[in-house]
Amino acid sequence: xxxxxxxxxxxxxxxxxxxxxxxxxxxxxxxxxxxxxxxxxxxxxxxxxxxxxxxxxxxxxxxxxxxxxxxxxxxxxxxxxxxxxxxxxxxxxxxxxxxxxxxxxxxxxxxxxxxxxxxxxxxxxxxxxxxxxxxxxxxxxxxxxxxxxxxxxxxxxxxxxxxxxxxxxxxxxxxxxxxxxxxxxxxxxxxxxxxxxxxxxxxxxxxxxxxxxxxxxxxxxxxxxxxxxxxxxxxxxxxxxxxxxxxxxxxxxxxxxxxxxxxxxxxxxxxxxxxxxxxxxxxxxxxxxxxxxx
Amino acid sequence: xxxxxxxxxxxxxxxxxxxxxxxxxxxxxxxxxxxxxxxxxxxxxxxxxxxxxxxxxxxxxxxxxxxxxxxxxxxxxxxxxxxxxxxxxxxxxxxxxxxxxxxxxxxxxxxxxxxxxxxxxxxxxxxxxxxxxxxxxxxxxxxxxxxxxxxxxxxxxxxxxx
Numbered sequence: 401x402x403x404x405x406x407x408x409x410x411x412x413x414x415x416x417x418x419x420x421x422x423x424x425x426x427x428x429x430x431x432x433x434x435x436x437x438x439x440x441x442x443x444x445x446x447x448x449x450x451x452x453x454x455x456x457x458x459x460x461x462x463x464x465x466x467x468x469x470x471x472x473x474x475x476x477x478x479x480x481x482x483x484x485x486x487x488x489x490x491x492x493x494x495x496x497x498x499x500x501x502x503x504x505x506x507x508x509x510x511x512x513x514x515x516x517x518x519x520x521x522x523x524x525x526x527x528x529x530x531x532x533x534x535x536x537x538x539x540x541x542x543x544x545x546x547x548x549x550x551x552x553x554x555x556x557x558x559x560x561x562x563x564x565x566x567x568x569x570x571x572x573x574x575x576x577x578x579x580x581x582x583x584x585x586x587x588x589x590x591x592x593x594x595x596x597x598x599x600x601x602x603x604x605x606x607x608x609x610x611x612x613x614x615x616x617x618x619x620x621x622x623x624x625x626x627x628x629x630x631x632x633x634x635x636x637x638x639x640x641x642x643x644x645x646x647x648x649x650x651x652x653x654x655x656x657x658x659x660x661x662x663x664x665x666x667x668x669x670x671x672x673x674x675x676x677x678x679x680x681x682x683x684x685x686x687x688x689x690x691x692x693x694x
Numbered sequence: 695x696x697x698x699x700x701x702x703x704x705x706x707x708x709x710x711x712x713x714x715x716x717x718x719x720x721x722x723x724x725x726x727x728x729x730x731x732x733x734x735x736x737x738x739x740x741x742x743x744x745x746x747x748x749x750x751x752x753x754x755x756x757x758x759x760x761x762x763x764x765x766x767x768x769x770x771x772x773x774x775x776x777x778x779x780x781x782x783x784x785x786x787x788x789x790x791x792x793x794x795x796x797x798x799x800x801x802x803x804x805x806x807x808x809x810x811x812x813x814x815x816x817x818x819x820x821x822x823x824x825x826x827x828x829x830x831x832x833x834x835x836x837x838x839x840x841x842x843x844x845x846x847x848x849x850x851x852x853x854x855x856x
Contacts, residue, residue: 409784410751417754417772417776418776424772425767425770428768442763449763524720526765527721528765528766530816531766562765569765
């Protein structure tokens with residue numbers, strides 16, 4: 401028989417652990433000091449994230465095998481017709497692009513470059529109902545960086561907030577901490593779209609009472625935040641109310657991306673406009689080298 | 695004896711990996727608030743069963759794993775789990791005597807504490823709910839407790855972990 405109650409209560413280690421953890425929480429909330437530790441821990445836990453995804457992956461495979469022939473034929477026809485429509489649009493696009501580049505040259509404006517994209521698969525969602533986040537299967541190994549825009553076939557989905565070696569965490573545009581500078585396509589009016597923790601709704605804030613915005617307007621990213629490239633569709637205005645007792649209009653929009661059920665997403669590679677590396681560090685390094693040489 | 699206890703560590707670790715997975719499995723939107731706190735339940739069980747081997751430190755490490763999986767500020771779950779582990783250690787002699795339904799009631803209170811700490815800290819980061827939905831996991835966890843207890847006990851007895 402072992403002594404079951406040896407040692408009694410670990411009061412001291414309990415208090416010590418709580419104090420250490422409080423320090424860690426504060427460090428994590430204050431700055432980026434904990435980022436490398438987080439991503440290292442996520443690398444260790446990546447197998448758990450993969451394991452969680454196995455059942456739904458498996459179910460997908462099964463339903464792919466058991467699908468009916470008529471349905472496949474229907475799907476095939478649908479895809480073919482949509483591909484023809486898209487091809488026609490691409491043909492037009494090429495002409496328009498050539499024309500656009502010529503005009504830009506005439507204006508001496510900088511040429512717009514095609515964005516490089518990376519296809520990623522969704523392997524998990526954040527179980528916390530307060531946070532609209534998804535986990536994607538591309539990490540810093542694949543060149544993913546914090547702040548990278550994520551799109552699906554419909555439009556903008558969100559941006560990367562945490563990167564580990566093989567996975568990343570993407571915050572959706574509907575997260576209550578997310579804000580995105582946008583532009584109304586019809587007239588170029590600028591605004592900001594705020595997430596509000598609801599998958600089907602975005603708040604467009606601070607629209608003056610006399611502004612020209614209507615239900616059905618398409619909202620695109622305006623690239624003013626420096627994170628998202630210009631011109632990707634975000635949402636369509638779904639609700640407009642002019643209330644004379646308020647300073648601003650109430651405008652709500654519905655995201656175009658299928659935030660709840662997209663499995664494959666695109667990660668746009670846009671070189672960050674702000675230089676991350678601190679030039680001061682480099683000169684310091686050189687100085688110390690010179691010193692050692694002397 | 696030493697052989698069975700070293701094997702036991704792997705089994706306990708396995709149950710916790712399962713708990714971490716269960717805390718990650720996607721649920722339909724209408725069930726989002728009803729997710730039981732599996733990791734906390736498993737921590738409570740293993741402390742009740744093996745208070746000499748499993749304690750505050752292990753709960754602390756698990757809390758960090760849960761934090762990095764959930765993407766919450768690092769340390770929130772660690773604090774919550776450490777505190778409920780400590781309370782369980784405090785109560786475990788009494789709790790072992792209780793019938794299952796009464797244990798479930800204590801578990802309910804423990805998970806309520808866990809949730810309160812978690813959301814209190816999360817309020818610092820600016821994401822709060824205006825309602826008491828965040829206490830629903832405590833209800834579900836308490837209802838699930840007898841099953842968790844029976845399943846984990848049978849695992850413990852099959853592998854003779856002590």
